[in-house]
Amino acid sequence: MSSKVVCMPDPPTIGASAKLKRQQQHQKQNCLNNNSSHPLPNGINGSNNSSTATYTSTATNTMSEEIASLSSHAPGVASFYRNKTLLLTGVTGFMGKVLLEKLLRSCPGIRRVYALVRPKKGQTPQERMETILSSKLYSKLREAMPDLRSRIVPVVGDILEPRLGLSEQDEAMIVADTNIVFHSAATVKFDEELKLSVQMNVIGVRRMVQLARKMEHLQAFIHVSTAYANCDKESVKEMVYEPPLHPNKLIDAVEWMDADAIQALTSKLIGSRPNTYTYTKALAEYLLVEESKGLPVAIVRPSIVGASWSEPVPGWVDNLNGPTGLLVAIGKGLLFIMHGDSYCTADVIPVDTATNAMIAVAWYTAIDKPKDVLIYNVTSGQINRFTWGAMAEHLRENFIHYPCHNMARVPNPRFTLSMFWRDLMWFIHQMMPAYIFDLSLRVMGKKPMFVKIQDRLSKAVTTLEFFTSNEWTFHNDNIFLLLNRMSEEDKRTFCFDPRSIDWKKYMLNYCLGVKEFVLKEDISQLPAARIALQRLQRIGTLLKVLSGVVIWRLLVKRVPMFHSLWNLLLGWVQFLFTKLPSLARSS
Template sequence: MTGTSSEMGISEFYAGQTLLITGCTGFMGKVLLEKLLRSCPEIERIYVLIRSKRGQSATERLESLLKSKLFDKVRNETINIQSKIVPVCGDIVEEKLGLSDEDIQILSQQVSVVFHSAATVKFDEELRLSLQMNVIGVKSLIELCHKFKKLKALIHVSTAYANCDKNVIEEKVYDPPLNPNRLIDAAEWMDNDAMNSLTVKLLGNRPNTYTYTKAMAEYLILQECGDLPVAIVRPSIVGSSWKEPFPGWVDNYNGPTGLLVAIGKGVLRCMMGNFNGTADILPVDIATNLMITVGWHTAVNKPKKLMVYNNTTGQLNKFTWGQMERFSYEYFMKNPIDEIARVPNPRFTKYLLWKDLNVIFDHLLPAYVMDFYLWIVGRKPIFVKIQDKLWKAVKSLEFFTSHEWKFANDNINMLAEHMTAKDREIFDFDVRKIRWGQYMENYCLGTKQFVLKENPQHLPKARRALQKLQRMHFLMNAVVFMVVWRLLINRVSVAKSLWNLLIGWALFIFQKIPKLARST
């Protein structure tokens, strides 16, 4: 073993521990739960905070979660996983997380490791709700953790973009523009209209309420955790799984997945983005492997200060938006989505005027034409509405596709040095091993299979449909070119002369071909 760590390995540490996970029904939370069950099978118990939703109880939601394909390996390898997982009905936006006094008593006596990943990840969320979930929820959790008698580690999941108003982001907690408690106090008497009117001014250089409240939550942890064993993990743009439990798993439209769906459908063809800029995509299994390792390190090695881990790829294994453009086109042409509106043709540009022209001529006008056709044949027009929704979503992402940051990774490197070779293999978070081409192919396939719920056996039919669209696209372009050219010929003498010259060259070449053939 390198470094100065205790000889206790990661799986060995988690054996016999009782955990609490918030946000386990979210994307990262599901992967975290699956990985803990599969790689740390001797865990005593995992309490999961789940709220009732749409008529389903916490228990029913957990049962539905464990039946998903994500947990296939665990179901095959682990006996009675339900006995290890205990749903606790609660909600991070409620006082005391919505927990009963009885549940608080049980958790305070048993829980030794807490993973807090519950949050709203909607960029355009109203400030009040974002504050309730991302800041007040953290405050309630800290108050709860102060009651835990056996607590060894509290791991808070933030975001690498909490401090996106800076160009260089170190592994430390920065002072927020406003003390979180002052905003919390103001939210108690301020109505929604007043908060919404102040939002733009409060955000300052930050693009949305998500990054703003995440920065506040970090500062709140620093101020109120006291002697609690806490660490903060900052993942960047979380995408599909790299390796575990299988490549390409993803189950939502957030972040880059939504872009891939729009690209694959052919409805997103141009957006603001730095072609050569870093697309800091992070596989979800790398994020969760780091979280588990940070929990172990915090408990076993007991750092003397609050540790922050920038979990990013850009400085270690750069992947650009230009590569994403190229790979997404290549793999959606190879494995097309079943029902597509147009041939995929994604483009990132850093020029606003060029983007706006493309939106008008390559997005909105075709949408109106297709809706007009649907209206003629008696079907409901949908394409203009799709474009409206698309550009609302794309606008919230363009800040991140158009800017670039430099993240420090010293603590990540230090953590790897403290691990055994076996643990580095089992809980692998080395982003330098990612082969981006292969990863993106799996990501595109995973988007088809797990997000759009498409059957891989339908690929031959999808490829035939794509080929048909390509022929139609070529024919339409040829017709438009010929019409425009003929109009120019009739109006511009230079264009007419050029047309006659081209025709003359073509006739000359065709006349020479038989003579050349005879001479050879």
């Protein structure tokens, strides 16, 4: 099935829509105008002199020299994208949706976007794109850009297929037309089988590079990796690290070994990394740098991508990946304890912050043509630190004030460093209530479900506990050098400075976004949810009192020391009661 390009005149210039202009001006206020009041971390003073940084990557000195030599007349970000044609992979994913919306809303001069989409669940790529464009995420853009759908050309393709599954006609169309490539398609499942992870995350990158080499007008190729690709190191610089096994050797093994054999070797291959996702992302970076020589390539490494900070809707999120799944479980009263360090950094980056960085990186890569492949750690931990303990406090407060519908119990999340205590509390606070709830469902003739939910939740939580229990230092030299390169207007329009994030406000919007966009809850039902929460709080208090009484009675009966203590207390109470009348008369 081929996609046909409808001939159309070039879109109007940046000032095409008065509505869009007003929206852009409003959007610019979402980033703080006083970023300069926040000190730069690690000795970075914000100047173009990279010698003031306490650390440098292999490309930092090169980049600082290039910035110094740039002409002050370089076009702004939106102006650069005018009349450009883009190719996006992963556009149906979380980041891809936000990236496409931001590109077209803030760079309305873009000529065309090719979206590589595979058919899924009986839907054609065109139908899948229509579902996305009809969502609330695109409501502002639909109003401001009436010709939105004509700018986007869905192309049938799949990174798992040879030649990306492109027809000859579609490949010729993309090769002749594309200026900028954003490659974010990947499997993001932490526990994905290694064979599939290699096919998508490593071989998929090779196929994208092979396509890019054919492009006649390519100006930038932006690959989306993860800051945790090198999570086996405590300090992660903006450089590509050599893996213990060359990607080609693993690719060769994947081609002839069956899935069971590869699965048996997985733990030995990934080593100290926690999962196949981070491992294959590291391999993909190394392969990309090795095979893309001569191409204008850059790598963007976001950390833990969460809901949007401000654009286009605060708190927007549409999946259960990463921290969002935890928020849902906590909000519903299903998750109470995790193994983790409350004082460790929760290196969350809002999805709109990450996509703004991607857009700016493509602009810089095309304008300046750096000699090296530059890597950008899009992280928040060393710039605007936020801890897991602070997150737990914000979640508890937010879900008490804005409770979810049909909660099982009162939200009360916490972290512990003790695996013994974690397992004990998991059994007491999560498994025991799950068995009780399932028993009540059986009595009512309904199908039990809570134990199965807890089993699935345990697997999901276990995959995340590596990140809640460890600390990393991510270096951000290139991020700050890129910020220094941008005009003040571009810094506001394409804000990716983590110093602009108010974490308390962000977590409130995140919780509200989970309720609205993930759980599909109606805000009008909030009073009923609050009444239900109060009922659960009263029941919880009653159960605690009853539990305390039962435990105390058992201790008094079974343990002589507690029996003696109880008699002593009763004796004192009796003594006080006998003395009270005489004390009252004397007063």
